[in-house]
Every structure is written in structure tokens, then in C-alpha cells.
Amino acid sequence: MASFEVIGGKALKGEIVPQGAKNEALQILCAVLLTDEPVTISNIPEIRDVNKLIELLRDMGVKVGKLSPDTYRFQADAVNLDYLDTPEFVAQGRALRGSVMILGPMLARFGKCQLPKPGGDKIGRRPLDTHFVGLEKLGGKLTLEGKDFYRISTEGRLHGAYMLLDEASVTGTANIVMGAVLAEGITTIYNAACEPYLQQLCKMLVRMGAKINGIGSNLLTIEGVERLGGTEHRMLPDMIEIGSFIGLAAMTGSEITIKDCQIQELGLIPDTFRKLGIQLEFRGDDIFVPAQEHYEIATYLDGSILTISDHTWPGLTPDLLSVLLVVATQAKGTVLIHQKMFESRLFFVDKLIDMGAQIILCDPHRATVIGLDQRNQLHGITMTSPDIRAGVALLIAALSADGRSVIENVEQIDRGYQYIDKRLTALGAQIRRL
Ligand SMILES: CC(=O)N[C@H]1[C@@H](OP(=O)(O)OP(=O)(O)OC[C@H]2O[C@@H](n3ccc(=O)[nH]c3=O)[C@H](O)[C@@H]2O)O[C@H](CO)[C@@H](O)[C@@H]1O
Ligand SMILES: C=C(OP(=O)(O)O)C(=O)O
Structure with a gap:
């Protein structure tokens, strides 16, 4: 079983090209x-x-x-x-x-x-x-x-x-x-x-x-x-990877340009990140995510707490909810993440809680995230990647966290993210494969 050692807390910068889907x-x-x-x-x-x-x-x-x-x-x-x-x-x-x-x-x-x-x-x-x-x-x-x-x-x-x-x-x-x-x-x-x-x-x-x-x-x-x-x-560019990079930029306060995204094929993905307060600029077919010190979760028109949930296409893909959840941990405000399709995809929040995130797992399908608004950084821990998307969400958390994290079982991440350690290192991340 391979692991990633991650030294977090560094802002990243640069351009990244998404892999094929x-x-x-x-x-x-x-x-x-x-x-x-x-x-x-x-x-x-x-x-x-x-x-x-x-x-x-x-x-x-x-x-x-x-x-x-x-x-x-x-x-x-x-x-x-x-x-x-x-x-x-x-x-x-x-x-x-x-x-x-x-x-x-x-x-x-x-x-x-x-x-x-x-x-x-x-x-x-x-x-x-x-x-x-x-x-x-x-x-x-x-x-x-x-x-x-x-x-x-x-x-x-x-x-x-x-x-x-x-x-x-x-x-x-x-x-x-x-x-x-x-x-x-x-x-x-x-x-x-x-x-x-x-x-x-x-x-x-x-x-x-x-x-x-x-x-x-x-x-x-x-x-x-x-x-x-x-x-x-x-093949189209991988929309889940594109969403993961948007989340990574927001969580680490980084300025990242994601190249050649085929934006018209991304459905609700960009607007869902915008609901978490993340600024995105479309520059031709690239997505530019500026460095943001703070981002604030929207509410519904009547001021009630936002829900982000998955649905079959053209609804929001379930494969991005783990990343959206991790990004919400450092937003200002509160959001309910409702994973309707799968029963066992939210249990990884235990690890985020160990890192200092404020999350209530209401039941196997729903978690309420109370954002820290960057007032308290997450701190590094040793954890295991349970599935591909939780794995990348934990990697994003580790890159934003104070200190050293170790993520075990990164074969889960390797199932779907091409040379992720090398590509993020090129943006300034500190990741070592053990
Ligand atoms: C290799 C591959 O392409 N995997 C994707 C594919 O898996 P996969 O094709 O296996 O997923 P399915 O679309 O069959 O179903 C996903 C889950 O949602 C439930 N379900 C599905 C449709 C529906 O109308 N109601 C409902 O409850 C199913 O019971 C199942 O538990 O689609 C999933 C749903 O987008 C993604 O998470 C997977 O990444
Ligand atoms: C669940 C996923 O993959 P698989 O269907 O291959 O397990 C995924 O890609 O998020």
C-alpha cells in the first residue's frame, strides 16, 4: 500500500491541464x-x-x-x-x-x-x-x-x-x-x-x-x-478532476488556471462551487480560480441554510460531493451536504473532524458543515483513503492543513487521478509518495 506524505499550508500557483475523463x-x-x-x-x-x-x-x-x-x-x-x-x-x-x-x-x-x-x-x-x-x-x-x-x-x-x-x-x-x-x-x-x-x-x-x-x-x-x-x-476532459482542482484552489487560497475544460459540458458544477462563494472566471475555455482569503456560502432567498445534493444528470454528480464537503469546511457559513445515491460515502468526515473541521454527520446520507472561515486551519494527521473521491478530498484537506499529514492507501486515488502527486508538485504542493 502506497502513501502520500503531505506538508500542508502552502498556496499553490499555476496552470493545470485536466486528464481525459x-x-x-x-x-x-x-x-x-x-x-x-x-x-x-x-x-x-x-x-x-x-x-x-x-x-x-x-x-x-x-x-x-x-x-x-x-x-x-x-x-x-x-x-x-x-x-x-x-x-x-x-x-x-x-x-x-x-x-x-x-x-x-x-x-x-x-x-x-x-x-x-x-x-x-x-x-x-x-x-x-x-x-x-x-x-x-x-x-x-x-x-x-x-x-x-x-x-x-x-x-x-x-x-x-x-x-x-x-x-x-x-x-x-x-x-x-x-x-x-x-x-x-x-x-x-x-x-x-x-x-x-x-x-x-x-x-x-x-x-x-x-x-x-x-x-x-x-x-x-x-x-x-x-x-x-x-x-x-x-475523450472529454474529466469533469470530476476539474471540480477537484477548483476545490483545491479554494481550500488552499491558491490562484490556479484549469486549462481546456470544455466548460459547456460541466453542467451544474461551476455554479455549485459559486454557491460556496468561490469565484470562477471563464477565460475562453479555461477556468481561472483567483486566490481568495475568504469565501461565503450562499443561503436560500429566505435566508435558510443551503443544501447541496446529488442527482442523476443533468443534476449534480455524486462524485463531487466529497470535494464540495471538504471545501465547505473553510467557508463562512453552513451547508447541508446530502449524498442521496450512495449510503457509505460520507463516513470519511471522521477524518476531517480529527483534523479540526466542524461537521455533524446527521446520518449516512447527510452531513452539516459549519465553515471555519479560515479562522482555524485544519491540522495534519495520518489517515487512510477509503474511496477515490474521499481520497482526493482528504488530499485537498491535507494540502490546506497546518503541518504534516500521511494519507495511506493512495492506490484508491491512483484509480482515477493521473500522476496527481507530480502534477500538484508542479504547482508548488509538497507531496511525497512513500
Ligand atoms: C465507472 C462509472 O462510471 N462509475 C460511475 C457510475 O457508477 P454506476 O453506473 O455503478 O452507478 P449507477 O448509476 O448504477 O448508480 C449509482 C447509485 O445510485 C443509485 N441510483 C441511481 C440512479 C437512480 O435513478 N437512483 C438511484 O438511487 C443506484 O442504486 C446506485 O446505488 O455512476 C455513478 C453515479 O453517477 C458514479 O458515482 C460512478 O462514479
Ligand atoms: C465511484 C467511482 O468510481 P467506480 O464506479 O469506478 O467505483 C467514481 O469515479 O467516483
Whole structure:
């Protein structure tokens, strides 16, 4: 287990370029399985989860060529279905959440797939029912082995169907869309998730020859085609990383310019930071965050305490609530952070409380933060990173804190943030990997 030693309390300064989006990359990489033609993908982040998925695809027989540090060419013209029966495949499938999205493409193109319960953050129950209900509606037959091994197959082609999803699952929608593009007939998916990750996936599939209407909405209509061809695709910048850098700048009183953000794709993210009193300036497609000594949380019009909560897109992504919470600890004012989607994502506040933050964990979903208005600095401690976003929130806290902190289990952070220690060191942060 690696750790970061952080000496906090220093203002940072400079420019930073966000990496390609982790959660988009995981969808797009799985989509290469839908065609035997080459697919070239650029702006691929070099992070643990993405590297693991590329390795999984390679071991399944996909030809993988690295054209430059962030650009790869994939060709799935000789997929080895027998590999799915090996213990190595099972171990790789368990190692990340994104592996779940091979189900839709494999079922659609090869008529079968199997997978253990995928990995990812332990942040509460993460049911896969929506994935399988959708794939079964398309004609897939599911067999469950124990509680955590799934086999799905179809005789002949999948067929289009109408479905109203019980929840707008991000990876579930991706799986169903990738099944439906090669199904016979028309599929209608209502209550589809529509995060930018999914919009990007759908746009890429259209370039491959798929027929999809309603991209960006929660009603997708897909007319299946017999085959898809190759294409080129470039990943969006990672909106969660952009939000994390905004939070980092605010907490450490730093002036940071975040380059090439594709601001129009960020949804509510910039305005949510503004509600915490953080100034942001859009300079072309860059976000400039000025050094601020103080920032004040807005109230509702009637003066009551603000709530920041997550929602399916175009609501606020749950993946930024941990960062927003940590930023609020040094704001002036009070905010209720309400994490609606996941049950176990707020427990990391114990560590912030140990560092001197004023937080009341009301229940597993809600925490009230009473900001310190920079009157008392947090102080450094030793802590463990429980999940990817809590991990980065703790890193931000440590960089703002007085003295030395040690963050253990930073493999969690490495799942989604590319060389974060080196990139922040370039801005003046003092971080050492132990
Ligand atoms: C690899 C990847 O892309 N992971 C992301 C993906 O995970 P993932 O696709 O696994 O998450 P889902 O969208 O399936 O669901 C997230 C959680 O929210 C609940 N839920 C979801 C939709 C809904 O309408 N009601 C509801 O209660 C689910 O039961 C689940 O507990 O989307 C999540 C939600 O944005 C993000 O946190 C993850 O970073
Ligand atoms: C929860 C996340 O990732 P995963 O779904 O891969 O666990 C995340 O990216 O915040």
C-alpha cells in the first residue's frame, strides 16, 4: 500500500491541464468490442482503472497499439471467448467497476458473456439489476451462479424492446445501449442516464454506424444495425478532476488556471462551487480560480441554510460531493451536504473532524458543515483513503492543513487521478509518495 506524505499550508500557483475523463474512458474502451474494425481513442488518462481495463481487453484477444502516451488503437477482430473461462479473467473482472460494461457489447456481438460481481468503490450497495433487466428485455438469458457470478447469453440476435428503467444507472444505460445498437429492430430506453460520458459513447457509436436518437435526453430510441465499423474518438476532459482542482484552489487560497475544460459540458458544477462563494472566471475555455482569503456560502432567498445534493444528470454528480464537503469546511457559513445515491460515502468526515473541521454527520446520507472561515486551519494527521473521491478530498484537506499529514492507501486515488502527486508538485504542493 502506497502513501502520500503531505506538508500542508502552502498556496499553490499555476496552470493545470485536466486528464481525459475516467468514467467516459471505461465506457468507450468497452465499446471497441462492438466491431472487428480498428478504433482509435485519444486523451486516454493513464490511471489504474483504465490501465486495468486495457489489460483485460488485451488478454481477451483485442489488439492494442499505443500510438502516443494518450492515444491507442484497438481492434477486436480475434476475441478469444475461451479466455472468459479462466481464473485470470475472473480476477480482472473483479478488479474494477468498469469491467461490467463488457456485458452489453459481448452479448450483442458474440451472443454470450459472463462476469463476476465487478469491483469499484465500496460506497454502499451498487445493484446491477437495471443492467440485467435491460439486457433480458433485449433477449438475453441470465443465469446467476451464487450471488456474484453472472452468465448471460442469447440464441441468435438480440431484439429491440421498449423499456422504462427503474433507475437511471450510468453503467447500466451504457450496457443496454451497447446491446441495442446491434439488436434487430427498435429499442426505446426511457429513464436512460444521460451523463456526458453516455452522450460521448452514443456519439461515438453513431460514428461507427449506429442509429441513436435522443442523445443527451432520458429517452433514447435506437434502431439496431447488423454491424458497426471503426472510428476515432477523443475523450472529454474529466469533469470530476476539474471540480477537484477548483476545490483545491479554494481550500488552499491558491490562484490556479484549469486549462481546456470544455466548460459547456460541466453542467451544474461551476455554479455549485459559486454557491460556496468561490469565484470562477471563464477565460475562453479555461477556468481561472483567483486566490481568495475568504469565501461565503450562499443561503436560500429566505435566508435558510443551503443544501447541496446529488442527482442523476443533468443534476449534480455524486462524485463531487466529497470535494464540495471538504471545501465547505473553510467557508463562512453552513451547508447541508446530502449524498442521496450512495449510503457509505460520507463516513470519511471522521477524518476531517480529527483534523479540526466542524461537521455533524446527521446520518449516512447527510452531513452539516459549519465553515471555519479560515479562522482555524485544519491540522495534519495520518489517515487512510477509503474511496477515490474521499481520497482526493482528504488530499485537498491535507494540502490546506497546518503541518504534516500521511494519507495511506493512495492506490484508491491512483484509480482515477493521473500522476496527481507530480502534477500538484508542479504547482508548488509538497507531496511525497512513500
Ligand atoms: C465507472 C462509472 O462510471 N462509475 C460511475 C457510475 O457508477 P454506476 O453506473 O455503478 O452507478 P449507477 O448509476 O448504477 O448508480 C449509482 C447509485 O445510485 C443509485 N441510483 C441511481 C440512479 C437512480 O435513478 N437512483 C438511484 O438511487 C443506484 O442504486 C446506485 O446505488 O455512476 C455513478 C453515479 O453517477 C458514479 O458515482 C460512478 O462514479
Ligand atoms: C465511484 C467511482 O468510481 P467506480 O464506479 O469506478 O467505483 C467514481 O469515479 O467516483
